[in-house]
Amino acid sequence: MEFKEKLISSYLAFEEDLDLTDSVHDTRAHALKIFEEKGFPSKKDELWKYTSLDALIHKDYSLFPKSEASIELKDVKKYFLYDTDTYKVIFIDGVYNPFLSNTTHDGLDVCLMSAALSKPKYRDIINSYFNKIAPFDESLTALNTSYAKEGAFIYIPKKTVAEKPIEIIHFSSGEQDSLWLQPRNLIVIDKNSQVQIIERHQSLKQHSVVTNSVTEIYVHEEAFVDYYKLQNDLTTASLIDNTYIQQEKNSHASVHTFSLGGKLIRNNLRYFHKGEHILSTLKGVTILEGKQHVDHSTMVHHSQPNCESHQDYKGIFSERSEGVFNGQILVDKIAQKTNAFQQNNNVLLDDKATVNSKPQLEIFADDVKCSHGCTIGQMNEEALFYLRSRGIPKKEAKALMTYAFANNVLESVQLPSLKKRINGQIARKLGVNLGFEL
């Protein structure tokens, strides 16, 4: 049986322990129908021109992990931001793990999607926000919606600054081979509030796992969300990350994506504006080797006047790795005085590495400042020579420069401990011995 068929037929089993009278369930059923019609995206879809899912979807996966895997803190501590006190929502093989987690209901809600979906006190929030910006016409998102049940739920009420960063970590234990996970996160930041969130998907053993994740983030007036995606998984793990952000006036939503490992990663990051004077920030560093493949598909839809967006993606590709950047800036007719910028810079370190970049502008308003730039190249030979003339061996000089190239995206990382760690990871990946703290 094709995996698509399995997804459709397994739905009955999934429905068994759910409340079928619930309106959320109507949404699920509708989404399944759409997935059934559309199926998985193929290279014929313009947005999937450079990324094929064929190798992933022509396999069998189990959708429901059989038993709860047990993991000890000492085995996974290194994946946490251990030197910083954080709220934690931890899942193992898609199942919530209360021992590793640190949730709260004190002044803000950091808890489980399953709880939010079932408890009456969250009814209004679910009705107002669940699946309101995740589009039905993207089939993978529809697929996630149809199986939406578990994930992180974060609600920051008005005028609240979350004291601690929140970590959302999805582990896959490897107890079970060929796992298809579909976490669903909902994050609402009410007026004048702030939060920092770190999301990570991590497999603990080499085993085949595909995660098709959907996160909806609602950023209300004057609110600020600072979101970090750490993608440094094993080469047997693939991730399709779909993140949708809706912003209201005077808000700022910033997403940093660090793609340092994994088999195939696809990041769909979409911004929607519902007010004026919004700032949207999208940054990414991608460093790949082997046969890894990372595809950043971004879209900022400027539908209101006086908003600003900045996209800055840097990629370093060695061996046979492949990078894709498909960035869209859309400016509606009414969105006058938009400032939208997009930059994609890539370095190819080996002659089998590939970059496909498609930075697009679609502009319907005349009083705007929009630009994009894309470069593909190697290291600046002059600078390289300069370093070598100071006695730094070529290999090291190259690594140092590559590191510097990637590292300037880190400047906007607001969490010092996170910055330090990513900085270290990048340096290690590029073979740079820092020997000092930056």
Add this chain to the structure above:
Amino acid sequence: MLTIENLHAQVEGKTILKGIDLDVKAGEVHAIMGPNGSGKSTLASVVAGNEDYKVIKGKILLKGNDLADLDAESRAHLGIFLSFQYPVEIPGVSVTNFIKTAINANRKAQGLKDMPASELLKKIREKAKLLDIDSKFLSRSLNEGFSGGEKKRNEIFQMAMLEPAFAILDETDSGLDIDALKIVANGVNKLKGKDNAVVVITHYQRLLDYIVPDFVHVLFDGKIVKSGTKELAHELEAKGYDWIKELA
């Protein structure tokens, strides 16, 4: 030449000029001084016909013609020239091409034919020499990548080419070093004659050492609070603007 009567003007709903009276006769040089925000540049823009500024009361007459209903280009055709404080960049349009277009547009308004290329070229060379402008400069895109001094020199070069009846120089001295200032002032002085008039807007007295005014006016909070001869400029230089505020 130019008469301004009880001029009140607004920008974005805010009244900046609150009753200006000024009479500039042919052959005269007037200086308008005043602290930042007193309305100097607004006055220049209003006279030139910038539509962002709204005249709410009073009038401006050039050689007896009321300018109220005239757009900026028609005012230019009548002989008004504004040397901009911040000249705008027009990429891809060379200084030569621009000045040629401007001259012929003005000639057309006067019912004249285009200036023959040879005559134009001669005039460009002559005026460029006057302002010590290199011929390479003339083929560059208008104001694009120009230094502050180059921009101002280019403004005066255009003035020399267009030979306006009435010129307003808005902070032409800002951004100029002393050598450039002398060249620009020298250019202005050479262009001065009995049939035209110049209003120099400046914050500092420095420029007035080189372009000597017949009259000096002090603008404060949208009104001319004091007028005098060039000695007034020296007084301002020595005392600053604070004592002016008390006059208001």
Add this chain to the structure above:
Amino acid sequence: MAYTEEELKKELETKEYEYGFYTDIESDTFPVGLNEEIIRKISDKKGEPEWMTDWRLKAYYNWKEMTEPEWANVHYKKPDLQSISYYSAPKKKPKYENLDQVDPELLETFNKLGISIEEQKKLSGVAVDIVVDSVSVATTFRETLAEKGIIFCSISEAIKDHPELVKKYIGTVIPPKDNYYAALNSAVFTDGSFCYIPKGVRCPMELSTYFRINQAGTGQFERTLVIADESSYVSYLEGCTAPSRDENQLHAAVVELIAMDDAEIKYSTVQNWYPGDKEGKGGVYNFVTKRGLCNTRSKISWTQVETGSAVTWKYPSCILKGDYSIGEFYSIAVTNNFQQADTGTKMIHLGNNTRSTIISKGISAGNSQNSYRGLVKVGSRTKNARNFSQCDSLLMGNDCGAHTFPYIEAKSNTAHIEHEATTSKIGEDQIFYCNQRGIDTEKAIALIVNGFSKEVLNKLPMEFAVEAQKLLEISLEGSVG
């Protein structure tokens, strides 16, 4: 550069499409529709050899299997290809040794087009091959060119007189099944130009062709083949106009360029096919395939000024096959009213040390949509490829759109690619500055637009540059609120 602003002002007085007149010449038109019989008839009528007929038929059967492309950012009612007449030729057999033999009304047409053959002959030394509704009617300077061994004639003549060259090269850069419209063209092309520059010859004059759609309901399917042999040079100019007609007319041309080792081809186009009226009614569908093949150290440079057509779908491209070869694309695309343009280029870097430059200037006004679509591709075995692309859009008014769709594919770590794009509008302050100097707003805009397009206008041969500036202004008239 010649100064034209004043002349432009005069042009501005006429609000309607200035080349919108219809010449009443007796035409010989085929019944509408497309089938094997029609293709045989076209081939037969033109007295073509059998290999050509077979080539056309093969293309026809390929085409029948294909569907019309839909990926471009344009929306229009697809032309009914069965309601088009595929052959329309002025009836009087047009074979003139000198201009006196030409139908006076036709000459009048040329005069109205402002391409007075005699004038051009005398003044600019341009050899003109004029194609009116598909059949070449006048070729000048052929003798002068013949002395140098240059062949410049209609493609029909080339098929008869130089079959070995045509047979060897036609369809080698754009295979008949390349795309829907190229396949259609291959099956039904009625005429076009052929040019061959022998080894080491520098063509002493600009070669020029004017295309014009005249007869109602006829599609224009011309085919151009330019071959520059080793170390030769040619500059080729192509101009296009069509009278105004209400129904959309289809124009599906194919242009193939072949630059042998060390050769250089400069191909310049000024396209002002009828763009439709202010309400978007009528206008030409311009679906053109243009591609050049560059051999070692050769260079192909495409320069285009696109101001006409209701819908444009056009990507003049370079296949940089030879090492050290160079491809260039300089484009100005202006859309106004309800025009739609999806245009750009493809630079395919196959050879080592190949270089390409793309400069695209899009100007959108009225309710129009203007898209740049480009591909820069560097293969995995290609060393040291370089590309620089700059795409600038200028928006005039708030009912139009400017879009940029660059595709950049690099598989080589020695590739160096830079792409930049910006979008801007004409600043109020720029207009006020011009106004203050006595320049009215309409002229100020023309000045600013010309400045914006400068880098591309400078690439055009002189006589074309003047016309191009004029066209920019004409096509943007009335776009100033």
